[in-house]
Every structure is written in C-alpha cells, then in structure tokens.
Amino acid sequence: MKHLLSIEDLTATEIHQLLELTDHMAEINQRTIPKVPALRGKNVVSLFFEDSTRTRTSFDTAARRLSADTMNFAVSSSSVNKGESLRDTVETISAMGVDAFVVRHKSSGAPLQLTRWTKASVINAGDGWHQHPTQALLDCYTIRAGLNRRDGFDGLRIAIVGDIKHSRVARSDVQAFTALGAHVTLVAPPTLLPPSLDGWPVETSHDLDALVGGLDVLYLLRVQRERMDEALLPSLREYSTMYGLTPARAAALAPHALVMHPGPMNRGVEIAVDPAELPGSMILHQVANGVAVRMAVLFQLLGSGGDLRGEA
Amino acid sequence: MKHLLSIEDLTATEIHQLLELTDHMAEINQRTIPKVPALRGKNVVSLFFEDSTRTRTSFDTAARRLSADTMNFAVSSSSVNKGESLRDTVETISAMGVDAFVVRHKSSGAPLQLTRWTKASVINAGDGWHQHPTQALLDCYTIRAGLNRRDGFDGLRIAIVGDIKHSRVARSDVQAFTALGAHVTLVAPPTLLPPSLDGWPVETSHDLDALVGGLDVLYLLRVQRERMDEALLPSLREYSTMYGLTPARAAALAPHALVMHPGPMNRGVEIAVDPAELPGSMILHQVANGVAVRMAVLFQLLGSGGDLRGEA
Amino acid sequence: MKHLLSIEDLTATEIHQLLELTDHMAEINQRTIPKVPALRGKNVVSLFFEDSTRTRTSFDTAARRLSADTMNFAVSSSSVNKGESLRDTVETISAMGVDAFVVRHKSSGAPLQLTRWTKASVINAGDGWHQHPTQALLDCYTIRAGLNRRDGFDGLRIAIVGDIKHSRVARSDVQAFTALGAHVTLVAPPTLLPPSLDGWPVETSHDLDALVGGLDVLYLLRVQRERMDEALLPSLREYSTMYGLTPARAAALAPHALVMHPGPMNRGVEIAVDPAELPGSMILHQVANGVAVRMAVLFQLLGSGGDLRGEA
Numbered sequence: 001m002k003h004l005l006s007i008e009d010l011t012a013t014e015i016h017q018l019l020e021l022t023d024h025m026a027e028i029n030q031r032t033i034p035k036v037p038a039l040r041g042k043n044v045v046s047l048f049f050e051d052s053t054r055t056r057t058s059f060d061t062a063a064r065r066l067s068a069d070t071m072n073f074a075v076s077s078s079s080v081n082k083g084e085s086l087r088d089t090v091e092t093i094s095a096m097g098v099d100a101f102v103v104r105h106k107s108s109g110a111p112l113q114l115t116r117w118t119k120a121s122v123i124n125a126g127d128g129w130h131q132h133p134t135q136a137l138l139d140c141y142t143i144r145a146g147l148n149r150r151d152g153f154d155g156l157r158i159a160i161v162g163d164i165k166h167s168r169v170a171r172s173d174v175q176a177f178t179a180l181g182a183h184v185t186l187v188a189p190p191t192l193l194p195p196s197l198d199g200w201p202v203e204t205s206h207d208l209d210a211l212v213g214g215l216d217v218l219y220l221l222r223v224q225r226e227r228m229d230e231a232l233l234p235s236l237r238e239y240s241t242m243y244g245l246t247p248a249r250a251a252a253l254a255p256h257a258l259v260m261h262p263g264p265m266n267r268g269v270e271i272a273v274d275p276a277e278l279p280g281s282m283i284l285h286q287v288a289n290g291v292a293v294r295m296a297v298l299f300q301l302l303g304s305g306g307d308l309r310g311e312a
Numbered sequence: 313m314k315h316l317l318s319i320e321d322l323t324a325t326e327i328h329q330l331l332e333l334t335d336h337m338a339e340i341n342q343r344t345i346p347k348v349p350a351l352r353g354k355n356v357v358s359l360f361f362e363d364s365t366r367t368r369t370s371f372d373t374a375a376r377r378l379s380a381d382t383m384n385f386a387v388s389s390s391s392v393n394k395g396e397s398l399r400d401t402v403e404t405i406s407a408m409g410v411d412a413f414v415v416r417h418k419s420s421g422a423p424l425q426l427t428r429w430t431k432a433s434v435i436n437a438g439d440g441w442h443q444h445p446t447q448a449l450l451d452c453y454t455i456r457a458g459l460n461r462r463d464g465f466d467g468l469r470i471a472i473v474g475d476i477k478h479s480r481v482a483r484s485d486v487q488a489f490t491a492l493g494a495h496v497t498l499v500a501p502p503t504l505l506p507p508s509l510d511g512w513p514v515e516t517s518h519d520l521d522a523l524v525g526g527l528d529v530l531y532l533l534r535v536q537r538e539r540m541d542e543a544l545l546p547s548l549r550e551y552s553t554m555y556g557l558t559p560a561r562a563a564a565l566a567p568h569a570l571v572m573h574p575g576p577m578n579r580g581v582e583i584a585v586d587p588a589e590l591p592g593s594m595i596l597h598q599v600a601n602g603v604a605v606r607m608a609v610l611f612q613l614l615g616s617g618g619d620l621r622g623e624a
Numbered sequence: 625m626k627h628l629l630s631i632e633d634l635t636a637t638e639i640h641q642l643l644e645l646t647d648h649m650a651e652i653n654q655r656t657i658p659k660v661p662a663l664r665g666k667n668v669v670s671l672f673f674e675d676s677t678r679t680r681t682s683f684d685t686a687a688r689r690l691s692a693d694t695m696n697f698a699v700s701s702s703s704v705n706k707g708e709s710l711r712d713t714v715e716t717i718s719a720m721g722v723d724a725f726v727v728r729h730k731s732s733g734a735p736l737q738l739t740r741w742t743k744a745s746v747i748n749a750g751d752g753w754h755q756h757p758t759q760a761l762l763d764c765y766t767i768r769a770g771l772n773r774r775d776g777f778d779g780l781r782i783a784i785v786g787d788i789k790h791s792r793v794a795r796s797d798v799q800a801f802t803a804l805g806a807h808v809t810l811v812a813p814p815t816l817l818p819p820s821l822d823g824w825p826v827e828t829s830h831d832l833d834a835l836v837g838g839l840d841v842l843y844l845l846r847v848q849r850e851r852m853d854e855a856l857l858p859s860l861r862e863y864s865t866m867y868g869l870t871p872a873r874a875a876a877l878a879p880h881a882l883v884m885h886p887g888p889m890n891r892g893v894e895i896a897v898d899p900a901e902l903p904g905s906m907i908l909h910q911v912a913n914g915v916a917v918r919m920a921v922l923f924q925l926l927g928s929g930g931d932l933r934g935e936a
Contacts, residue, residue: 029409031353032353033352033353034353034409035352035353040657040659041655041656041657041658041659043685053385054404057383057385057405057408058408060383061355061383061408061409064381069688071681071684071685073677073681085891088887088888088889088891089888091908092678092887092888092908092911093681095908095909095911095912096681096682096685096911096912096914096915097653097658097685097912097915263400263404264400264401264404265400267397267400284403284404284407285407287404287407287408288407288408288409290408291408291409341721343665344665345664345665346665346721347664347665365697366716369695369697369717369720370720372695373667373695373720373721376693575712575716576712576713576716577712579709579712596715596716596719597719599716599719599720600719600720600721602720603720603721
C-alpha cells in the first residue's frame with residue numbers, strides 16, 4: 001500500500017487490517033503522553049485546494065502524534081496563484097523532501113494525478129464528488145466500536161440520508177459499508193440522487209419514516225445551502241421536514257441505533273434535535289476516531305514497521 | 313486551578329504564586345537551550361476570533377518552550393464561516409484531543425462559555441472589554457522585577473492613562489495591581505472613563521501633569537483610532553497634548569519610575585518620546601515577561617508537577 | 625559571520641566553506657531520519673512582507689531538520705497592519721526570544737535595517753531588486769555538483785537570461801558566480817538591463833543563439849507579467865522567440881550544459897520545452913539543494929559548533 005486514493009482500492013481484509021491498526025492508535029491516544037516516535041523525521045505535507053480546517057487539523061494531529069513533521073500549503077498563499085501549474089507546485093514541494101501529501105481538491109482524480117508527479121505517498125483527503133476514503137474508514141471504525149462489530153457488518157441496516165449526488169462521503173461510505181457486509185439504503189429527494197445507481201449495491205428510498213425504526217445506523221449528510229440556489233432543493237424547512245432528524249424520528253429510532261454525521265452540522269436542517277441529547281449520537285466519536293484512523297493510514301503508508309511502543 | 317478566565321478569580325496569594333513560578337520560567341528562558349519537557353504530548357490550541365499576532369505568538373512560544381504541541385485556529389479559515397456554531401466548533405476541535413484552549417473573542421464572557429463545552433482548560437487571551445488576565449500578570453511581574461517588589465505593591469503609586477472605558481487591559485490591571493496593594497489612579501478624558509466606577513478601588517483624574525512627578529509606574533494604554541470616529545476623542549493631537557507621554561512629562565518622572573504600555577504603540581500619540589531613550593521604559597521587558605508568565609500559566613493548568621529541570 | 629545580507633559580504637573562501645558545509649547537510653538529508661539536534665531550542669522566525677511559499681517553506685524545512693523551532697509572520701496578519709512600525713514589530717518579536725530572522729521585503733536594504741533593531745541574526749531572503757543570497761549559494765552549489773567543480777568555476781561560461789534589471793537573483797548570482805571564477809554573460813532585451821553595468825564583471829548580449837552552443841550553464845530568469853504592462857516587453861510570445869529556451873535552443877546546448885531557473889517557471893515563456901525532458905535540467909535539484917544550503921547558513925550563523933552527527 002503506497003497511496004490511499006479510494007476505498008475501491010481496498011479489499012475487505014485490508015479495511016479490517018486498517019481498523020485493527022486503528023485500535024492500536026486509539027490506545028496511544030489514551031496515554032498520558034499520546035505520542036510515539038514511529039514517524040520521526042518523516043515530512044507530511046497537506047495541500048488543500050479547498051478549505052477544511054477540520055480535516056486538515058485531524059491529519060495534522062495524527063501526524064504529530066506519530067512524531068512526523070507537518071507542513072501546510074493553503075492554495076491561497078502558494079505559487080499556484082502566480083500561475084504556476086499544479087504539477088510544478090507538487091514537483092517543487094516534493095523536491096524539498098516530502099514523505100506524504102495529504103490532498104484535498106475540487107476536481108475528482110486530482111490525487112491520482114499527483115501520484116504521477118511525486119515519489120511521496122498520496123492520501124486523498126477529498127476530491128470533488130469522488131472520494132474521501134479516511135472519512136469512510138473512520139465511519140467504519142465508529143460503527144465497529146459503537147455496535148461492537150469487530151467481525152464485519154453482516155446484516156446491519158444503514159441509511160445514508162441527504163445529498164447523495166454531490167457527496168464524496170456517501171460514495172466512499174457506500175463502498176466501505178457494503179464491503180464489510182452492511183445493507184445500505186440511500187434516502188434522498190430524487191434531485192439529490194445520482195442520475196444512475198447502476199453498480200451501486202444499495203437500495204433507495206424517499207420515505208425516511210418507513211425505514212427509521214429498523215435502522216442500526218442513521219447517517220445524515222450535510223446539506224449544502226448552494227443546492228437551493230441551484231433549485232435542487234425547495235427550502236431548508238421542507239428538507240428538514242422530509243429528511244431531517246426531527247424529534248419524532250429520533251423517538252422512532254431503535255434504542256441501540258447510532259446517529260452519525262460527517263460535520264459540520266447544519267443544526268435545524270438535517271439535524272433538528274440536539275445531538276448531545278441523543279444517546280446514540282456518534283458525531284463527536286467520529287471526530288475523535290478520525291485522528292486514530294489517520295494515524296493508522298499514515299503509519300501503514302510510511303511506517304515500515306516503526307516503533308509504536310516507546311515514548312516520543 | 314482549571315481555567316484562567318479573569319483576574320477576579322485569583323486571590324493575592326495565587327497571583328504571588330504564579331509570579332514565583334514565572335521566576336522559574338524566566339530562568340529557563342535564559343538557558344542556552346530554553347526548553348523543558350514539562351508539557352510533552354499536551355496539545356495547546358489557540359482559537360482567535362480577533363487578530364492578534366502578538367499575543368498568539370507569545371502563547372505559542374510559551375507552549376513550545378514547555379514542549380507542548382500547538383495548533384492555531386484563525387476564525388477566517390474555520391468552519392465557523394460555514395455557519396457552524398461556536399459550540400460545534402469547540403466540541404469538534406476538543407474531540408480531536410485538546411488540553412488547553414487559548415481564546416480571544418470580541419464578546420465578554422465567550423471564554424467562560426467555552427468551559428461548558430470542553431473538558432480542556434480554557435485561558436482567556438482577551439474577551440471584549442472584559443478581561444485579559446495574562447496581560448495583567450505579566451504587568452505585575454514586570455513591576456515586581458523592575459521595582460524589586462517581591463513582597464507586594466504596598467504604597468506604589470500607579471497611573472493608568474487612556475481609554476479605560478473600552479480596555480480589558482485596564483480592567484484586569486486595576487484588579488491585579490490593587491490586589492497586590494498598589495494605589496491606582498485612572499487618568500482619562502471623561503468620555504473614556506466607564507459610566508460608573510462603583511466598586512473600582514481607584515481614584516480618577518483628568519490632570520496627568522499634577523500626578524506625573526509622584527508616580528512609581530506610568531501605564532499608557534493604546535488609543536484606538538476608531539474612538540475619534542465615535543466622537544469620543546477630539547483629535548489625536550489634543551489627546552497627545554493632554555494625556556500623552558511628552559518630553560516634558562518624561563522629564564518630570566521620578567528617576568526610578570517605570571513606563572509601561574501593552575503594545576502595539578501609537579508613536580506620537582500616547583507616547584510622543586522614543587521609548588528606547590527612556591531609562592524606565594519596560595515596554596520590551598513586558599513582551600519578554602509575557603512569554604515567561606504564559607509558561608507559568610500553562611504549567612500551572614496542565615503541568616501536574618511535570619519536569620521543569622531536564623532538557624527537552 | 626553574524627548575518628547573511630548580501631553575497632558581496634562574502635569572500636570566495638567563505639562561499640567555498642559554506643558549500644562544503646552544505647555537503648554535510650545534503651548527507652543528512654539522505655538519511656532515513658533526516659534530522660539532527662544541532663539547533664535544538666533555537667527560534668527561527670520568518671518575517672515575509674512579500675508572499676513566497678517556496679522560499680519560506682525551504683527555510684522552514686531547513687530549520688526543522690536542524691531541530692530549531694520555527695515561527696511564521698505574514699505581514700497580513702501582523703500588527704504592522706494596525707499601524708505599528710516595522711521597527712516596533714521587530715523589537716517586539718525579538719523580545720520574545722528570537723535567534724534568527726529570515727526576512728523578505730520589497731525594499732532593498734530592509735534586512736540591513738533590521739540588524740539595527742535586534743540582537744538576532746538576520747538572513748536576507750530577498751529584498752527588492754537588491755539581493756537574494758541563499759538563492760545564489762544554492763545556485764553555486766548546484767553548478768558545483770552538476771559540473772563536478774569543487775575547486776571553483778574558472779573558465780565556466782554562464783549566461784543569465786531575462787529581466788536582469790529587476791532581478792535580485794541575477795544580481796546575487798553574478799556576484800557569486802564571478803567570485804568563484806566563472807565568466808558571465810547577461811542576455812536580455814535592452815529595456816530589461818540595468819541603466820548602467822559599471823562595475824559588473826560581466827559581458828552583455830542580445831543574441832542568445834550566438835551564445836547557446838558554448839555555454840556550460842544557461843540560467844533562465846522568471847518573466848514577470850507586469851513588465852508588459854510597464855511596456856518593457858512587447859509580448860510574451862516575442863520574448864519567448866528571442867530569449868526563451870525553445871526546442872531549437874535546447875538542441876543547440878552542449879551535452880554537458882546545465883539549465884537552471886529559480887522558479888516558479890512560466891512554461892511556454894522563458895521555458896518552452898518540458899524541463900523533465902531536458903537531461904541537463906537542474907531545476908528540481910536547485911529546490912532540493914536550497915534546503916541543504918539554508919541548513920548550512922542557519923548552522924553557520926547559529927550553530928556554534930553544535931552536533932551534526934547524532935539523531936534528533
């Protein structure tokens with residue numbers, strides 16, 4: 001494993017192995033000094049062409065807990081603004097000595113392109129509507145821990161609700177959840193489903209209320225307000241009524257069911273209850289697990305058997 | 313001591329103890345390698361909703377001298393801009409593993425709010441017109457060292473001059489200086505005094521010249537140019553004539569008197585002499601002491617008896 | 625050697641010594657863990673008043689490989705925007721404990737000014753049209769390695785092509801290359817040569833084709849698009865035809881000849897071939913060598929004989 005570009009590149013066994021490695025990382029994060037020297041001297045560069053403090057910080061934190069050095073390139077301050085091509089930027093930074101690039105870009109496939117221009121490992125931190133593989137891994141880890149399902153997701157019923165069409169999170173989660181055996185239903189207004197679902201091993205529904213009581217996991221996607229400008233959504237209020245987690249739906253959930261969201265939430269829209277009041281809310285666990293999963297990915301790609309035991 | 317929100321929360325004894333701890337930190341800062349492992353693995357996050365390179369850098373430097381990891385969140389690049397609430401932002405960052413938040417916010421009380429949303433320690437780095445407790449502590453430390461007053465400020469005569477009304481520095485300094493026994497006079501145009509000074513253990517004056525010769529400390533506040541737009545100040549020139557440190561007033565100071573300013577200075581306005589020419593100018597000492605005081609605060613909140621001796 | 629302000633301040637012997645020290649640093653950069661404790665506890669502050677991710681990152685990487693701490697001040701977020709003078713900013717940051725300032729500023733001589741306001745070492749990372757000494761050193765190192773010229777550049781024929789007039793790179797390179805014995809020809813349209821070349825130990829030419837076959841090094845400068853707005857350049861297309869590295873000129877180069885560029889490149893303008901296809905292209909080597917040279921400079925200024933051997 002040299003890069004992490006897409007969940008599609010991983011077998012179910014490889015996903016399981018990454019989740020087991022994540023267990024080690026979660027244990028490190030519980031220590032008084034949550035830091036190991038495993039990636040000392042490695043240079044992890046985040047190259048974010050879209051703003052995302054949340055994901056960037058999670059990777060940064062992960063890298064530093066493994067004692068790697070980190071550098072951040074926000075596109076706004078880089079030579080890309082002086083007309084330099086993405087390729088020249090990547091080759092230049094790479095020449096300074098980079099072990100891994102963590103890339104977010106609005107174009108699907110940009111991380112794959114990068115692998116042609118650098119000898120460093122490339123980790124996709126979100127490309128267009130395409131993939132966000134570490135989000136899918138952290139979501140798997142959260143379900144695995146939350147429902148105590150170390151051996152797989154056979155028989156689990158998961159609904160992913162919202163703007164499936166434009167969501168790299170949905171695309172990645174569907175692949176990961178089904179690879180581990182879950183049964184996934186996509187719930188969305190017709191305008192927010194992809195034009196074709198050929199080859200997606202899922203069912204679809206427009207009726208969340210019919211499903212909600214039988215779910216093990218309710219996964220809510222963020223509503224992008226620009227979808228209204230594009231006339232794909234009538235109003236936030238109507239969206240919330242039809243597809244949001246309202247108090248009535250929260251009451252209809254099974255007691256063991258998990259509620260998940262990739263963040264940041266639009267309170268009052270896709271989630272109209274206070275998640276702090278929901279016993280099954282995994283939303284902050286997802287954030288915490290994100291650090292551990294990213295530690296596992298970085299260690300898998302760069303670690304070559306380095307030390308996870310000693311103190312940094 | 314879990315948080316540092318306000319000078320009001322500290323007893324005189326606690327202030328003295330922090331200043332003694334600051335002595336240790338100042339000693340570390342004199343070493344060839346000014347770094348100790350005391351806070352290794354701790355994560356100190358600055359969350360600045362107002363720009364302040366100066367204060368943020370001082371905290372960053374302090375944290376790194378204690379071997380803590382640091383992360384900076386400027387609001388401009390955070391999810392708060394995507395409509396996420398302050399609470400969700402804080403809970404999310406917190407879930408990644410934070411030991412202390414250093415917060416600056418334009419609203420009085422925002423740091424206190426934060427303590428309800430995180431298990432991390434919260435340090436107020438300035439909230440509205442309310443408090444800036446580490447500034448007050450570094451000012452106390454500077455006076456204590458500059459006038460050799462380790463046992464307290466009994467009998468010291470301190471004037472704080474300028475825009476008292478809108479100044480969290482003035483508010484915090486008054487509480488700290490008087491807690492240690494000083495006699496404080498506020499000198500300002502009537503428009504820049506708070507509407508009521510009930511409960512402030514101070515005197516006021518509009519006549520700096522009458523006071524200046526008897527002062528041990530002359531503390532000048534920064535004039536905000538927006539006060540002129542609000543018609544609270546007639547002109548910078550008139551302000552400088554009435555309340556600025558002019559050459560004549562500098563000559564009238566006692567030889568031992570200290571001149572202080574929280575920075576950044578408006579040269580030619582509140583200070584119309586070159587501070588480099590003033591023997592009593594403590595302005596750069598305040599900056600240097602700021603690092604040591606913030607080390608003491610971080611260590612007090614997070615250190616649990618950690619190692620201040622060994623090399624990092 | 626306390627500061628590095630200009631190549632003019634260095635003797636040929638001192639340049640040679642820095643290049644030898646760079647050999648050590650390049651060796652460190654080849655290690656599995658490319659990090660030494662040499663500058664542990666030192667604080668290197670970059671103070672960039674012009675944007676340059678490339679140079680700033682190179683210095684940052686260099687400093688961290690020597691285990692120094694780094695801080696970045698971009699002017700846009702600093703108190704200079706609140707009207708504070710450059711001097712007050714520098715004195716303030718300096719008071720927090722700085723060992724070296726790495727400065728970029730649009731005004732020639734700004735780094736020299738800084739040396740009057742701080743006890744820290746000052747490294748010029750580019751000032752106006754004046755100097756960019758670490759670029760010249762990395763260029764020397766690249767030629768020395770690329771042409772195996774450890775003992776000097778006697779007899780080497782180097783052409784520097786492009787906007788000489790506004791180029792601190794050209795100015796610094798001319799001084800360094802000729803100090804080491806090279807024969808330098810400046811090739812440029814008359815509008816982009818300095819008004820006088822008195823005292824420059826160089827020849828000039830407007831005819832690149834007449835020279836190209838006899839060169840050991842072809843050094844291309846970046847064309848600034850604003851030169852067209854200033855009517856100093858007729859068109860990018862005409863510039864490229866007259867002074868660009870076209871396929872025909874690439875074919876006319878001697879087999880051993882090096883092609884260099886300080887970056888970022890304007891592909892299709894000063895370089896109209898793909899540098900990845902040119903066997904003599906040193907462009908990415910320049911970037912890699914930049915880190916090693918800056919390590920050498922930082923170590924020379926701050927290292928006082930520190931440890932280059934042990935692991936960080």
